[in-house]
Amino acid sequence: MKFLKLSNQAIVGLLFFSSSLYSAVQIIQPSENAYEEIQEAFILAEPGDVIRLTSGIYNLQDSLSLDVAGVQVEGEGMDQTILNFSDQQSGAQGLSVTSDNVTLQDFSIQNAKGDAIKVKGVTNIKFLRVKTEWTNGPSPENGAYGLYPVESTNVLIDGCVAIGASDAGIYVGQSKNIIVRNSRAEFNVAGIEIENSYYADVFNNVATNNTGGILIFDLPGLPQQGGHHVRVFNNRSVGNNTDNFAPEGNIVGEVPRGTGIIIQANSDVEIFNNEIGDNDTVNIAVVTYGNETDDEAYYPHPKSIQIHGNKFGPTGYNPDTSKGELAKILFELSEGNMPDIFWDGLLPISQLIFGQPENEKMVISNNGDATFLAIKPIGFMVPFLDPAILDINEFDGEISPLAKVEFDETF
Amino acid sequence: MKLFKQSFLLVISLVFFASQAHAVNTSNLVNYTKAPMFLSEFGFFKDMQNQIPSEGVHPYSLVNPLFSDQTDKLRFVYVPEGKRLGYVKDKVFIFPVGSTLIKTFAYLNINGSMEQQLLETRLLINTDEGWKAISYVWNEDQTDAKRAIAGATIPTTFIDSTGNTKNVRYRAPNQNQCKECHQINKVMTPIGPKARNMNKTLNYQSGEMNQLIYWAALGWIDEKLDSKPMASYEDVNASLDDRARSYLDINCGHCHIPGGSADTTGLYLNLTEKDQEQIGIYKKPVAAGRASGNLKYSIVPGHSDESIMLFRMESLDPGIMMPESGRALADEAGIKLIKEWIDKL
Numbered sequence: 001m002k003f004l005k006l007s008n009q010a011i012v013g014l015l016f017f018s019s020s021l022y023s024a025v026q027i028i029q030p031s032e033n034a035y036e037e038i039q040e041a042f043i044l045a046e047p048g049d050v051i052r053l054t055s056g057i058y059n060l061q062d063s064l065s066l067d068v069a070g071v072q073v074e075g076e077g078m079d080q081t082i083l084n085f086s087d088q089q090s091g092a093q094g095l096s097v098t099s100d101n102v103t104l105q106d107f108s109i110q111n112a113k114g115d116a117i118k119v120k121g122v123t124n125i126k127f128l129r130v131k132t133e134w135t136n137g138p139s140p141e142n143g144a145y146g147l148y149p150v151e152s153t154n155v156l157i158d159g160c161v162a163i164g165a166s167d168a169g170i171y172v173g174q175s176k177n178i179i180v181r182n183s184r185a186e187f188n189v190a191g192i193e194i195e196n197s198y199y200a201d202v203f204n205n206v207a208t209n210n211t212g213g214i215l216i217f218d219l220p221g222l223p224q225q226g227g228h229h230v231r232v233f234n235n236r237s238v239g240n241n242t243d244n245f246a247p248e249g250n251i252v253g254e255v256p257r258g259t260g261i262i263i264q265a266n267s268d269v270e271i272f273n274n275e276i277g278d279n280d281t282v283n284i285a286v287v288t289y290g291n292e293t294d295d296e297a298y299y300p301h302p303k304s305i306q307i308h309g310n311k312f313g314p315t316g317y318n319p320d321t322s323k324g325e326l327a328k329i330l331f332e333l334s335e336g337n338m339p340d341i342f343w344d345g346l347l348p349i350s351q352l353i354f355g356q357p358e359n360e361k362m363v364i365s366n367n368g369d370a371t372f373l374a375i376k377p378i379g380f381m382v383p384f385l386d387p388a389i390l391d392i393n394e395f396d397g398e399i400s401p402l403a404k405v406e407f408d409e410t411f
Numbered sequence: 412m413k414l415f416k417q418s419f420l421l422v423i424s425l426v427f428f429a430s431q432a433h434a435v436n437t438s439n440l441v442n443y444t445k446a447p448m449f450l451s452e453f454g455f456f457k458d459m460q461n462q463i464p465s466e467g468v469h470p471y472s473l474v475n476p477l478f479s480d481q482t483d484k485l486r487f488v489y490v491p492e493g494k495r496l497g498y499v500k501d502k503v504f505i506f507p508v509g510s511t512l513i514k515t516f517a518y519l520n521i522n523g524s525m526e527q528q529l530l531e532t533r534l535l536i537n538t539d540e541g542w543k544a545i546s547y548v549w550n551e552d553q554t555d556a557k558r559a560i561a562g563a564t565i566p567t568t569f570i571d572s573t574g575n576t577k578n579v580r581y582r583a584p585n586q587n588q589c590k591e592c593h594q595i596n597k598v599m600t601p602i603g604p605k606a607r608n609m610n611k612t613l614n615y616q617s618g619e620m621n622q623l624i625y626w627a628a629l630g631w632i633d634e635k636l637d638s639k640p641m642a643s644y645e646d647v648n649a650s651l652d653d654r655a656r657s658y659l660d661i662n663c664g665h666c667h668i669p670g671g672s673a674d675t676t677g678l679y680l681n682l683t684e685k686d687q688e689q690i691g692i693y694k695k696p697v698a699a700g701r702a703s704g705n706l707k708y709s710i711v712p713g714h715s716d717e718s719i720m721l722f723r724m725e726s727l728d729p730g731i732m733m734p735e736s737g738r739a740l741a742d743e744a745g746i747k748l749i750k751e752w753i754d755k756l
Contacts, residue, residue: 039561043586062564063729063736065587089564090582092735098590098672113730114700120675121597143730144700150675167700174675219697221677221688223669249696249703249719291695294688 023048030056035064042066042073053107055080063091063112069099075107078131078161086111093118094132094143097125101411104130108161111135112143116165119149124411126156134164138187138245142166146188150174151224154407158182166245167252168193169210172200174224177407180205189246190215190255191237196222200230201405206237211244212255213237213279218265218289219251220298227266231402232274237261238313239278244323254290256281256320256327263302265289267360270306270402277313281320281327282338283370284310286362288346290324301347303360308399312340312370329380333388334373341367341392345375352378364395434465435489440509440536450532450547450556455489455513460553462515462529467492469629471622473603474611474643475661478742479516480579481571482530487513488604496631500638501683503601504609510537512601516583523570530565531583532556535593535601542599544589561585580739588736596670608661610640641682644748655752656682658745662734678709691720692756702731712756721750 026049028037038058041051047070055076060083066073075081085094094112097104097119108131109116116132119125132146146162149155150173160183162169169188172178178200184207185191191207193215194200207213214237218227237260246253255262258280263269264287276283284307289300316338321328330342341364347356364372372392379385436454439447447453457463464470468489476484489511490496497505506512512535519527529549536543547556548563562585571577593599609622620628627634641660642653649657664681666673676697679689688694691709696702696719704722711717723733724746732738 036561039585043560062562062582065585065591067587067590088729089580090729090736090739091588092729092732096587098587113728114702114735115698120672140701140705142701144698144702148698150698165700167698171698173698221694222697223674223677247699247701247703248705249707250699251695251697292693294686 023050025050025052027052027054029054030058034058035060035062039064042068042071045071047071047101050074052076053081053083057082057084059084059087060094061087061089063088063093063096063114065091065093065096065098066102067098070101071099072103072105073107074103074105077106078108078129081107082110083107084110085113088113093148096120098122100124102126103128106130108133109146114143115145115148116143116162117147118145119152119155121151122149123152124154124407125149125152126409126411127158127160128156129159131161132163132165132169133161134166136164138164138166138189138242140166140245140247142245144168144250145171146185147171148173153177154411155179156409160184161186162191163187165189166247167250168215171195172197174222175200177405178202179405179407179409184208185210185213187242189242189244189250189252191240193217193252194227194230195219196225196227197230198224198228199405202230202232203234205235207235208237208239209242210240211242211246211257212252212259212262213240213276214261215252215255216261216263216266216269217251220289220293220295220300225295225298229268229402230266231270231272231405232261233270233272234274236275237279237283238275241278241280241318244320254324256323258282258315258318258320260284260315262287263305265300265302266305267299267303268402269302269304270308270399272307272309272399274310275313276310276340277315279315280318281316282330282342283312283315283340284342285326286341286343287326288344290326302362303356304362306363306399306402307341308363308365308367310367310370312368315340329375330373333375333380337371339371339373339390341370341372343374345377345380345389347377361397362395363397363399364392365397365399367392435467437491437509440489440491440511440538446534446536446543446545446558448558450534453511453534455487455511459555460529468513469625470613470615471604471609472611472613473661474608474641475657476603477662478738478745480581480738480740481518481569481577482516482581483519485515485517486603489513490629490631494631496626498606498632498636501605501607503603503605504632506537506601508537508539511535512604516581518567518569520570522572522574523576525568525570525576528567528569529553529556530567530581531559531563533584533589535599542593542601544586544593544599546583546586546589548583559583559585562588577740582736582739584736591672591736592665592734594672595665595668602665603661606636606638607641610638645744651748651752651755655748658748662742662745666734691718700730702726702733704731710753710756713754715750715753718753721746721753724749 092114105128134142144167168190169185191210260276260283491509494507642649644658660682667680
């Protein structure tokens with residue numbers, strides 16, 4: 001008896017061993033049992049396996065989760081393989097991934113009740129030609145995030161589409177080594193958002209019809225903060241004039257309609273060669289985190305920001321002054337002529353008096369005939385002093401290019 | 412290939428079945444590779460249907476249990492003979508390899524005429540590769556429970572504590588969902604059996620006894636541990652603050668803790684967290700989306716109706732409700748407690 005058991009285990013062991021030598025492809029088709037089939041495949045998968053979801057609509061009532069490393073989940077095209085969560089009954093995401101070296105490609109997630117795809121705490125994650133969408137247009141009832149990797153290292157988002165998120169379409173938070181390229185974000189509150197993250201390249205993307213196109217943010221009270229080294233280049237952030245539909249309480253709820261790019265409380269950010277225009281309020285805003293916080297380790301001001309070689313289209317012709325206080329102040333200071341580039345000018349008090357360290361000063365150069373306004377906080381508060389700087393040439397200087405973000409994309 | 416694997420498991424399970432007496436089948440525990448197909452194969456129960464444990468399997472109970480759709484929970488623990496548990500204050504006991512925590516979710520329907528229904532039995536097995544979680548879903552005849560890798564949906568009806576009939580779309584979690592709550596810094600761990608949450612009397616077959624003393628008598632732990640019992644959130648004689656923090660600890664604090672699966676939010680609800688903003692007081696949401704309910708802060712002292720925490724406890728919408736998984740109903744008693752606590756802050 002005992003021998004029989006042992007030999008059986010040995011045989012099973014051999015089977016498992018041999019099956020992990022080459023990658024298995026498991027093919028799943030739309031069916032009534034699709035949830036069980038997909039979820040079971042996700043759990044029983046071995047590293048190296050491919051799980052292929054064939055064309056069609058998968059109606060899923062519960063959220064899917066993947067926790068096996070090295071698995072590739074692929075559909076047959078973002079408009080062919082559709083995971084639809086319109087009738088979702090449980091789980092806060094459409095799909096959640098918590099394992100390393102995962103590739104998601106060629107499918108779409110529709111109408112998740114919460115976030116569409118959340119990836120947490122992994123090393124190496126690829127989203128290739130994935131689409132996340134809420135199909136009834138911008139609405140506060142839509143889920144918060146489309147593509148949502150967080151606390152991860154080596155994040156690649158390539159050729160993706162994100163539509164209708166009530167927070168950010170493409171959101172990378174508390175992560176390190178990030179590439180977002182060749183993607184499109186539209187009708188979200190924030191199109192593309194990089195938050196509390198280190199080393200990100202955002203390029204060749206289109207952000208349009210969002211409330212704000214591209215946001216580089218940093219928030220207090222989180223495990224990773226002090227976002228730095230973000231390059232935003234060769235993007236089009238145009239016509240982001242959708243009314244802010246974020247539910248109140250969310251930070252992005254403070255973004256005015258018609259904002260091209262916002263940099264908030266990050267350091268070493270380089271914005272270059274972008275096309276930014278047709279944004280109702282302002283093309284680029286560089287701002288301090290404006291809410292109160294007890295977090296003493298948090299630095300709320302942007303520093304070492306470089307903005308160069310961008311091409312600006314018309315902006316500010318229909319500003320949204322209903323969100324936050326800054327747009328209103330800007331509107332008053334500019335006497336209605338909203339600039340292409342705005343800086344709120346806030347700094348630690350010592351720097352307001354004695355000046356910023358040289359290497360932390362903003363550099364703005366070679367942006368054609370871009371207009372500019374920076375608030376001078378002391379001047380703003382004291383009568384008869386100059387409340388603002390309008391001369392963009394005061395910020396002209398040598399550009400110190402940031403390094404390219406690179407990691408092995410072939411995992 | 413897949414079929415082949417399954418047929419082998421079947422063969423194995425038949426072999427085990429044949430060898431089964433009323434004793435725990437330890438070979439399933441230590442060298443755990445794939446969980447067997449049926450719960451009975453472990454031999455944890457003398458009488459499956461009536462949940463009478465086998466020799467060496469002991470019942471236990473918690474001061475504060477997690478709310479799980481008003482299910483009754485029958486908890487048992489198996490520790491390999493002659494082994495001891497490790498103890499670190501404020502942490503879960505360190506169980507030796509081979510130990511298993513067994514938890515059957517049931518509607519016992521003691522307040523009505525409806526028959527009892529065993530829904531699922533979840534196992535946490537401490538293998539030589541760490542804790543593994545697996546759920547077994549009971550068959551209609553209630554004779555055995557079958558492994559449910561992808562979880563299961565069990566629409567059913569039960570009688571609640573006030574004698575009312577309620578419908579529920581009960582969800583047995585899939586293996587990944589087990590990890591959502593049971594993982595800290597990517598390591599699986601039990602949640603309930605901390606000394607502070609075990610320090611209470613239980614009615615054993617041999618009579619009433621404090622559980623820690625019982626465990627000491629089994630030789631599992633020392634008799635004197637440096638641990639005070641946590642307040643029961645139901646204990647009206649305890650302070651409101653202690654009760655609320657106990658409730659939040661056991662229902663939220665396993666994810667909302669540094670290293671837990673909700674640590675991205677910076678909202679920490681574990682009992683040992685002291686920072687007011689981190690507990691949620693005037694804390695803005697980070698990634699809540701519509702789950703903010705158009706409210707600005709997790710907790711607004713004195714105003715439960717303006718506090719996101721209460722809004723999410725009350726919700727039944729999967730995109731809003733907290734906890735994210737593990738409940739389909741609202742916890743009325745918990746809501747009442749947290750509401751009162753916030754209003755008096």
